[in-house]
Amino acid sequence: MMNAELTAALETIRPELMTVTRLFGLPESIWDDTPRYIPAAEETGGNYRITFTDGSESATRTVPVPNDPDPRVQALHRRRAARRLCKQALYDLCRKTTGIHPPWGSMTGVRPTHLMNEALADGLSPEEAVDRLVRDFDVLRPKAELLAEIAAVQSALPAPGDGWMDVYIGIPFCPTRCAYCSFSSGEIGDGRLVAPYMASLAEEIRACAPMIAGTGRKLRALYIGGGTPTALPEKAFREMLSLVCEYFPGALETTVEAGRPDSLSRDKIRAVQEAGISRISINPQTMNDRTLRVIGRAHTAQQVRDAYAMAREEGVRHINMDVIAGLPGEGEADFRHTMDEAVSLHPESLTVHTLAIKRSSRMSLENAPLPDGMLTAHMVALGLEAARTLGMVPYYLYRQKYMAGNLENTGYALPGHACLYNVDMMEETSHILALGAGGISKRIWPEEGHITRAPNVSNITEYIARTGEMIRRKQELFLESIPS
């Protein structure tokens, strides 16, 4: 007879088990009416034991049943152990039957950097922490070593905490929509939404800015993103920058995304410089014109080169570059070309993304020929190589669902150029006051190990119509005490 707790765990973690089989590229249909993987579970001799079988092969895992004097803690620990065991046994079986070794092993639904930090907080040395991740999660050693390096870089950054707050300003307009985009930004089109949107944003900025000092905090990082803020017409862009800088002065770091080179002009770069912005992001994603057309970016590689040259002429000292590995139709030579160009453009920071096609993106509806997981992994390695050539170190890393090859996104930067906002966002270590459509404000509760959120609506017209409500959400989030 199956142990009741284990049986319950098996029934409730079906979605997590599906995540495990997805790591091996197995279709979701294997979980249909007659599942391919059959579990058997029992509690015997103080141990949980679970076996997954697929007919010819099987895998078994055993752990001691956790004990705790507090019955509630005991129940929680037992449930967790049972769930983890189920996932591990299934992982072992898939590894055996497919011969695939996923780069991040059995890590799912957890931030890899958190596991590294947890191991270091337990008093392990970086080498021991790497060993733990390799042993417990079957992570490839170079990936675990990357995490150890990131932890070391992050530990040297100005410490975040309750006394600081980051500010995010969302400008949800883009020149055109990229085929892989899953954000809620819209094409700027004839620009008729710009003026009402900016009026609402200004109202939200004026109402919310005093919350920082009002709650006894200081501004840490200011990030103007979207969308593509530089998609705004020059006058609106200048006005937005001067309003934001008036209400949020003194940040340790300020970023403006200028992601699409076709949205930049010399006047906008001058406005950025006059506003004292410390970092901009000009993102080719690929330096292959054919791919740029396929992914709907409506600019050329030459426009990227021109935008970098113009920014340098105007004295911009920190340019970040984003590229994507695994774009449709790209092979090794295409990605190598992009990285060679990246090296010759000398950005101060570089984020190598892996393509993730979410359901909300247009590309998921098309039959784009995508590079396979192995090729994408090779591209990611080329990205790391280019970052090293540029003298950069890795400083943040995150994974998302539906990433090609179950890989990761890694941010690299020259020493002293890590973006605090990116780290804060991924590590969830700082309060975030997020203004504009689609912004998600976060309040961290360091003592309680808790995070509360207040999302703004992402639809632009809804945001314009409900600005007052968005302001009240933030007031409730930051001015009220912790919900019980």
Ligand code: SF4
């Ligand atoms: S630039 Fe970014 S936000 Fe704009 S359409 Fe492309 S992916 Fe989406």
